[in-house]
């Protein structure tokens with residue numbers, strides 16, 4: 001019997017990406033249901049009932065969703081972070097969870113510089129700003145996105161540092177990146193810090209007042225990772241204590257109103273998660289997800305399994 005794939009994207013892929021991933025499933029003779037821009041969780045719960053596979057973005061695959069998905073064998077997060085999937089519950093239900101690492105990394109890295117330069121130029125308000133050339137940037141976690149950030153930073157003439165206990169110092173040095181021995185050293189050294197850590201129980205609220213207050217003058221935190229890694233109480237304390245601190249984030253924090261009402265020029269927040277919102281990233285991640293599903297069913301391939 002033909003497989004049914006549910007593509008559930010509250011934030012839809014670009015039309016070109018949808019077209020290309022549909023081609024993959026057409027060639028495999030799989031049926032596809034597109035559930036785009038849904039606003040009611042009930043729609044997701046209804047659609048997932050007879051799905052054998054699922055492609056999602058930041059859509060939440062909770063215990064409830066998994067409970068409704070009686071046929072589900074695989075869920076692929078078209079993207080890097082899979083904190084939106086209840087991976088343990090999926091494993092318990094014999095559902096394989098996968099991500100598509102690296103597929104949208106360049107898009108995220110480009111947003112880092114888009115936000116940095118816009119802020120360094122005073123949001124293009126006509127007043128003289130600053131340049132990023134010659135400034136120090138610290139990459140907090142040197143994975144796929146971190147590597148693209150490092151390459152672009154070199155292009156802008158920045159000094160590039162990174163902290164990542166899981167990456168060999170020599171690998172960073174080969175990329176022209178200076179490894180530092182501790183997370184504290186990274187924040188002490190760099191005016192700009194770009195966050196690329198995943199959100200998990202260890203990292204939740206780990207970017208706190210103590211760490212951020214180590215940043216040198218003009219300290220600018222760029223968060224294209226996850227909101228949950230920030231300790232917002234500490235963030236607000238730092239905003240209040242230091243009039244030079246800047247926070248640029250892909251998605252607004254819970255304390256958005258407190259920041260925007262008091263600290264003009266010291267923040268930028270995207271209205272929707274924008275890091276992976278390019279046609280290229282959507283095509284890369286969407287098609288990779290589709291191919292991973294076909295390979296899983298046809299060959300038992302579990303290469304990008306995360307649970």
Ligand code: 3PG
Nearest residue numbers: 057058079080081273276
């Ligand atoms: C990721 O983890 O890949 C990014 O956060 C992208 O998320 P999105 O697919 O919801 O844009």
